[in-house]
Amino acid sequence: MKKILLLTLMFTGMAFSNVYAQSPQSVVLTFYENLQREQAVDFKGFSSERGQNLFVSAFSDGKPDIPSCTTCHTPSPTGTGKTRAGKIIEPMALSINNARYTDTVKTEKWFRRNCKSVMGRECTPREKGDFLTFMMGQ
């Protein structure tokens, strides 16, 4: 009886870790981690705090009408945003929108566009990783 329980626990545990290891979000995050490792030898992990900072800061080098990520995504990660053309943007926080950060190509496309629009330049892999780490913890 105890054996069976133990086995079941083991299997469910494995199943869980399996899901975690293959969750599409972690694939996306690993993509940026690998990029960052290539660029910087002393990679010490992403920072949720820096990610939050990037999210709420206002920049002046981008398009004048859109100084910050929050212009469209609202100041709250769980807020429902709006594009300038009036279309709804689903929340960025993973906890309430698990459709987020599931496709590297999509995430990369939007980082490229939005960072250029807001900051006038592309974000670095570290900035992207930080941002994702922040949003995935929200």
Place this chain on the structure above:
Amino acid sequence: MKTSQIIWDFPTRAFHWLLVLTVAGGLITGFLAPDSWLMIHVWFGTAVLALITFRLIWGLVGSYHSRFSSFIYSRRETRDHILGLLKRKPSKHLGHNPLGALMIFILIGTLLVITLSGFVVLGGEEKQGPLAGVVPYFIGKGVEDIHETLAGFLLFLIGGHLFGVVVESLLSKENLAKSMVTGRKAIPDIDSDNTDTVKGGVHRGVSVAGVVGLVVVLALFLIGIPTISGAVTESVIPTDVSNTQYSTECGDCHHAFHPSLLPKESWFKMMNELDNHFGEDASLDGKVVQSLEAFLINNSSEIWDTRAANLFRNVNPKKPLQITATKRWKHIHEDVPDTAFQHKLVGTKTNCAGCHSGTQVGMFADYTVQMPKGF
């Protein structure tokens, strides 16, 4: 003592009163009802066309007084009748009198042209109905004037018809409207100078056949025409962009504008400057750009013949990327208040889908506009 006899067989009477109802329905929905009633208007028009078709057949094979041959009069007879009318002693006729007959031919002809032109307009402008596949937009647009002018003329004819019935009823001391209900008319005295002899009464069998014919023709039109239309419109309604690569790539910031809303020159230009797209970076991978470009060009306003494609084909040379900057777009929407565009369910004037259904196939029509509540 006068006796009376059935002159108008039942199918002719049923035709007459059904025509009254459906023509009234068509006129009211055409002139007075809001645009959203278009399909009801078309239903009435279809019924009118069916009735007229039946009458044309019945005019050849119906009972004696229903046949056209029984009321085609020579010019002389018509003139004599008018002269008689002026002396308040019109010539007597068991069936239609010469003026009444003339009115009937004009009414039937007018109704025929009105209903057929209606289908031309429906096909050309709305890309709906049985002629959707064959009538170009500009022809539909042109014929719309004929359709409307004739509808006005029809009002005039109906007035004349009613006036004629009243005058003839008074002069002949016989209620002609009632005859069209009961089918009976008084038989003139044998010794009167009337030459119209009592010919062929109405056989029961003929009436039954007529009623069956009437029902069959009505059913054929009212079921057949919408069925044909459904099949035809499929080929002329532009590509549905929902669930395409295009709507995934170009539908995140705004609804995916249908490619048929702008000419290919505009799309080329837009796809070449995506990194500065209305003050935003909307850049895409080179391969994706190529594939989208092909899709846009295969569905641009040069390709489709919808109203929207025709209206917005002439872009504003200063702002060739914007549908909303065209003269036509501004003109059409000049009565739409700013507050409607700013309504929380709409947001901006570029959110066509906020007020229009059918944006995914580029079909815009005033009869499908759904303004936010309160407008």
